[in-house]
Amino acid sequence: MNNELAIRGQFLDIPECADDPATLELRHVEDGLLLVHNGLITWFGTWTEGEQKIPQSCPVHDLGDKIIVPGFIDTHIHFPQAEIIGSHGRQLLQWLENYAFPAEMQYGNEQYAEKMAKFFVNELLRNGTTTAMVFCTVHPQSVNGLFAAAEKKNMRIIAGKVLMDRNAPASLLDTARSGYNESKALIEKWHKRGRLLYALTPRFAPTSTNEQLALAGKLKKKYPDLYLQTHLAENKDEIAWVRQLFPERQNYLDVYHHHGLTGERSVFAHCIHLEDAEWDRLQTTDSAIAFCPTSNLFLGSGLFNLHRARKKKVKVGLATDVGGGTSFGMLQTTNEAYKVMQLQQQNLSAAEMLYLATLGGARALCLDHLLGNFLPGKEADFIALDPEATQLLSMRSKKARTVEELLFALMILGDDRAVAATYVAGRLVHERQAEAG
Ligand code: GUN
Numbered sequence: 001m002n003n004e005l006a007i008r009g010q011f012l013d014i015p016e017c018a019d020d021p022a023t024l025e026l027r028h029v030e031d032g033l034l035l036v037h038n039g040l041i042t043w044f045g046t047w048t049e050g051e052q053k054i055p056q057s058c059p060v061h062d063l064g065d066k067i068i069v070p071g072f073i074d075t076h077i078h079f080p081q082a083e084i085i086g087s088h089g090r091q092l093l094q095w096l097e098n099y100a101f102p103a104e105m106q107y108g109n110e111q112y113a114e115k116m117a118k119f120f121v122n123e124l125l126r127n128g129t130t131t132a133m134v135f136c137t138v139h140p141q142s143v144n145g146l147f148a149a150a151e152k153k154n155m156r157i158i159a160g161k162v163l164m165d166r167n168a169p170a171s172l173l174d175t176a177r178s179g180y181n182e183s184k185a186l187i188e189k190w191h192k193r194g195r196l197l198y199a200l201t202p203r204f205a206p207t208s209t210n211e212q213l214a215l216a217g218k219l220k221k222k223y224p225d226l227y228l229q230t231h232l233a234e235n236k237d238e239i240a241w242v243r244q245l246f247p248e249r250q251n252y253l254d255v256y257h258h259h260g261l262t263g264e265r266s267v268f269a270h271c272i273h274l275e276d277a278e279w280d281r282l283q284t285t286d287s288a289i290a291f292c293p294t295s296n297l298f299l300g301s302g303l304f305n306l307h308r309a310r311k312k313k314v315k316v317g318l319a320t321d322v323g324g325g326t327s328f329g330m331l332q333t334t335n336e337a338y339k340v341m342q343l344q345q346q347n348l349s350a351a352e353m354l355y356l357a358t359l360g361g362a363r364a365l366c367l368d369h370l371l372g373n374f375l376p377g378k379e380a381d382f383i384a385l386d387p388e389a390t391q392l393l394s395m396r397s398k399k400a401r402t403v404e405e406l407l408f409a410l411m412i413l414g415d416d417r418a419v420a421a422t423y424v425a426g427r428l429v430h431e432r433q434a435e436a437g
């Protein structure tokens with residue numbers, strides 16, 4: 001492990017969580033210093049104050065005019081769908097059948113899963129995403145491939161094997177019992193190994209029987225610090241289907257809640273068409289939402305009501321939902337999140353956009369004691385954004401009158417070209433110039 005590193009540059013982060021975006025503080029340290037020891041932040045402040053604290057022989061990376069922000073956190077993404085990103089066609093249920101399921105069938109092949117896992121992890125890092133909550137496929141091989149690739153980079157990744165015992169092609173189905181046994185074996189192998197964490201992953205209510213959901217609940221009880229990820233209230237046809245399949249339940253979320261699958265480490269993707277009772281239950285169970293703007297627009301699912309989530313004090317993280325989502329980049333995702341809010345006469349500040357992509361995501365994943373800003377003691381995941389990455393950005397950046405304006409333009413106009421460097425646990429794992437082409 002690398003021992004020590006000093007980073008000099010211009011830093012931006014959100015020091016504290018807040019439900020009311022008006023109270024979010026955007027902290028700017030113009031000539032700052034971050035000290036890292038064994039992957040953790042040991043000191044953060046101004047260069048003038050800290051220069052004397054740099055240990056002898058500690059390398060200093062001077063990042064010049066780059067803007068250093070905490071590593072981005074993607075709270076919902078599908079690793080096996082990277083290869084079908086941008087597939088033309090209809091809404092959720094047709095898209096699943098035509099693109100997602102056929103792609104996922106390939107991941108029973110271990111070599112293929114390993115190859116695609118490397119691609120996926122590299123793509124995250126190229127886009128400045130250092131932590132993600134990830135759907136694999138129904139095959140344990142896909143989970144092994146992803147965790148192995150993430151472990152090589154020492155990334156904090158939460159992932160799990162999809163549970164799906166009905167309403168999908170036969171080659172993608174497990175059974176309630178095999179899903180339980182395979183999940184249990186993967187939990188024993190990977191959960192809390194280094195920075196890796198396991199998430200129980202029932203795909204969504206229509207593809208699991210009550211028996212399977214009950215067994216997932218049993219695992220969650222057995223290992224209380226496990227995560228849970230699934231989909232909720234994304235699309236109106238999906239919701240009607242859930243009502244048909246589970247007529248005995250009060251609403252869609254009640255299907256999960258009934259089996260003990262809500263809670264502070266439970267993350268529900270989308271949540272566009274929620275009933276009042278579902279909002280209340282997300283709040284009382286301290287469950288979190290993954291807001292997936294590019295996916296919601298691409299699949300025509302609807303507009304997520306972030307304002308409502310804030311009022312209800314429900315935790316929200318930002319997410320790409322690749323391959324329903326159209327970009328790996330959290331910068332493009334903040335761009336689309338802004339527009340989703342605009343269409344509802346709501347607004348996002350630059351500070352809240354950065355919050356959603358960093359500390360807010362960490363909070364949604366119950367990792368805000370470890371990730372999300374530059375507080376000493378946290379894990380040293382951070383990225384350097386280049387406000388001059390393209391001619392257009394460079395011209396626009398020069399016109400910015402404040403650092404908020406500069407950050408906002410980056411989060412609207414930026415993409416992977418703006419991510420100059422990515423550091424994971426204090427180690428440089430991606431540098432843009434080093435890329436061919
Ligand atoms: N609902 C169930 N499965 C999926 C999926 O793979 N993508 C999205 N966007 N929604 C889902």
Ligand code: ZN
Pocket residue numbers: 076077078231269321324
């Ligand atoms: Zn999804």
